[in-house]
Amino acid sequence: MILRYPGAKFAHAGVTYSIGGTVMATGVSLYEGLLGTIVEIRDGKDRETENDTPDIYCSFETPVIPAEVEKLEKAFSAFHKEPKTLQDIPLQHVVMAPEMIRVLQDRSEPPRxxxxxxxxxxxxxxxxxxxxxxxxxxxxxxxxxxxxxxxxxxxxxxxxxxxxxxxxxxxxxxxxxxxxxxxxxxxxxxxxxxxxxxxxxxxxxxxxxxxxxxx
Structure with a gap:
């Protein structure tokens, strides 16, 4: 199964993920703290990873706080064991596991x-x-x-x-x-x-x- 059209929803472990929905990367991910948008979801035989959970593709916004940029560069440099700058780090169409992101409130609906x-x-x-x-x-x-x-x-x-x-x-x-x-x-x-x-x-x-x- 592949979902790409805006508004399409996919439920997993009690959480609903929507194409176009806003998310924030958690501490499980190298992208911790970055805001992004879900652009694609793949599950079952259409997954590109070997995970048992769905592949959730996110496009992240370029960080604007210098400290956040430095933190991101340090995380990727440590993971790859070589220096990485913001220009080296992919932000678009990044595959994330469900535990790597937290779904934020849908801004199209009145907040509770x-x-x-x-x-x-x-x-x-x-x-x-x-x-x-x-x-x-x-x-x-x-x-x-x-x-x-x-x-x-x-x-x-x-x-x-x-x-x-x-x-x-x-x-x-x-x-x-x-x-x-x-x-x-x-x-x-x-x-x-x-x-x-x-x-x-x-x-x-x-x-x-x-x-x-x-x-």
Whole structure:
């Protein structure tokens, strides 16, 4: 069997591969991290390799990040035991096994998504700076954490130490608090906020979630 026409689908081990679909090479492959497109699938007696799995032909995009180019060249040089440059590395119609690629979300369909809540913290004090980020699946848990962090700063942290200053300033709403010394914001401030962020759900994640719920 040979598939080449756009949109043709082939299922293997619970994953659907589509001609024209976008993929990313996994760490099993020398092309790790590269983005590509499936251009052909061969299975059965039409396989060109001796693998027991289908041959999935991908055309990869030329990497644009210098570090990614260097990583690719090093991987191929080590594999072939001779120096290889980007110009020596085939990117078109490359045969990949299923474990060498991960199928990305179909961009022609509306992405399935949910919301996550992000607690962001940023501060500066006496020449020291810091920040933190915490992710939550539920608003209530995220807001509890934000309030707990703020209460700690009010009771025994940065805000407690500066709120008696004459130029102490505050701005806030239900999910946001920011305090600073007027005219010295870069050197002295504290900010914590709660934000809702959409999270796109991949097919592989939904499959694993369904499998875990079925156990």
């Amino acid at each position: 998504q949910t919301n996550i809540w992000v607690v962001l913290e940023d501060w500066a004090n006496n020449g020291e700076f810091g920040s933190s980020l915490k992710l939550f699946s539920a608003y209530e848990e995220a807001r509890y954490t934000m309030i707990d962090m703020l209460r700690n700063e009010l009771d025994c942290g940065l805000i407690m130490g500066i709120q008696s200053e004459s130029r102490f300033s505050v701005m806030s709403d239900d999910n946001y608090y920011e305090a600073w010394i007027e005219g010295e914001y870069v050197l002295t401030h504290y900010r914590v906020s709660l934000e809702k962020v959409p999270l796109q759900l991949s097919d592989s994640f939904l499959l694993k979630l369904a499998e875990s719920e079925g156990k």
